[in-house]
Amino acid sequence: MPTKSELLANPVVHVDPKAFDARPIMEAFGKTAFQARNLATAADIFHQMTADRDCAVILTLAGSLVSAGMKEAILCLLEANMVDAIVSTGANIVDQDFFEGLGYRHYIAPGSPEAPVVDDPTLRDLMIDRIYDTYIDEEQLRDCDDVMKRIFDDFEPIACSSREFVDAMGAYLAKHHPDTRSIVRTAYERRVPIFIPAFSDCSAGFGVVMHQYERQKTGKPFAAIDSGADFRELTEIKLANRETGLLMMGGGVPKNFAQDIVVAAELLTDDAPMHKYAIQFTVADVRDGALSSSTLREACSWGKVDVVHEQMVYGEVTTLLPLLVSDAWHRNAWKARPQRKLADLFAKVSG
Numbered sequence: 001m002p003t004k005s006e007l008l009a010n011p012v013v014h015v016d017p018k019a020f021d022a023r024p025i026m027e028a029f030g031k032t033a034f035q036a037r038n039l040a041t042a043a044d045i046f047h048q049m050t051a052d053r054d055c056a057v058i059l060t061l062a063g064s065l066v067s068a069g070m071k072e073a074i075l076c077l078l079e080a081n082m083v084d085a086i087v088s089t090g091a092n093i094v095d096q097d098f099f100e101g102l103g104y105r106h107y108i109a110p111g112s113p114e115a116p117v118v119d120d121p122t123l124r125d126l127m128i129d130r131i132y133d134t135y136i137d138e139e140q141l142r143d144c145d146d147v148m149k150r151i152f153d154d155f156e157p158i159a160c161s162s163r164e165f166v167d168a169m170g171a172y173l174a175k176h177h178p179d180t181r182s183i184v185r186t187a188y189e190r191r192v193p194i195f196i197p198a199f200s201d202c203s204a205g206f207g208v209v210m211h212q213y214e215r216q217k218t219g220k221p222f223a224a225i226d227s228g229a230d231f232r233e234l235t236e237i238k239l240a241n242r243e244t245g246l247l248m249m250g251g252g253v254p255k256n257f258a259q260d261i262v263v264a265a266e267l268l269t270d271d272a273p274m275h276k277y278a279i280q281f282t283v284a285d286v287r288d289g290a291l292s293s294s295t296l297r298e299a300c301s302w303g304k305v306d307v308v309h310e311q312m313v314y315g316e317v318t319t320l321l322p323l324l325v326s327d328a329w330h331r332n333a334w335k336a337r338p339q340r341k342l343a344d345l346f347a348k349v350s351g
Contacts, residue, residue: 099141
């Protein structure tokens with residue numbers, strides 16, 4: 001049977017969309033059909049989105065994307081100033097990106113999920129966690145949990161938005177791990193706010209539990225997550241930017257959260273335009289009626305998304321995102337975009 005070190009021998013290598021030019025294949029896809037043509041249409045809409053200097057772009061992330069090699073694609077969007085805010089699941093930001101920001105890696109699982117080299121109970125005994133065909137060292141993940149607790153311990157005993165906690169995570173990486181590649185650290189340095197509406201649904205939750213449990217035992221007040229503050233702050237971004245666009249990877253809570261800010265802004269001002277642009281990559285089936293699969297045209301009925309520049313692309317994100325980002329990066333529309341630094345709309349967390 002393989003040892004733990006043998007099972008964790010081949011790290012995931014992140015795809016760099018700047019290393020190849022996807023424009024020719026996008027042009028070719030535009031002359032085909034089905035999802036190839038839908039992807040080409042989405043690329044054209046994203047080009048319009050980045051070329052629109054008045055449009056603030058919100059990226060949403062669901063699923064396990066960083067562990068699957070998408071970190072460099074997301075970093076390209078950040079570093080090239082193609083996104084102004086991020087709404088994500090906690091797994092992508094904490095368990096995966098912050099985890100790698102601490103210097104750890106994800107690993108390619110040998111064999112396949114259908115024909116594994118070792119079974120899952122054996123992985124449990126070896127303290128290896130599996131995400132489909134990717135491995136994580138559980139001992140390293142517990143170190144990530146401990147770091148999250150220390151960050152919470154440094155907070156004032158008040159309820160804060162997830163953006164504030166992620167900002168503090170970025171400050172921690174900038175201070176202690178300035179040389180690692182990280183979405184969290186890059187967003188902190190570029191003042192791009194990251195929101196995690198279900199913040200406790202990841203390693204951050206373990207840090208919260210340990211922090212609050214320890215404080216309760218000693219009779220001390222503790223820090224907490226204020227989900228209402230998340231919604232309010234993202235709504236304030238909409239209020240400050242009338243024209244907005246959505247680039248949505250997967251669905252779930254991040255998708256709905258980013259769409260709902262139009263309705264919230266309208267309730268506050270009675271004059272909040274729908275998201276002008278919207279793209280969603282998804283494998284969810286619209287027939288189940290769930291949020292992840294609901295179409296962007298359906299969102300129009302709720303007053304969330306305009307239907308002039310919208311495109312659903314039915315495909316798995318890891319096969320689509322590098323192509324979209326490569327196409328956008330090589331088209332260069334991002335070079336004329338203003339850097340909005342939307343995190344500075346709110347109180348900063350010191351490093």
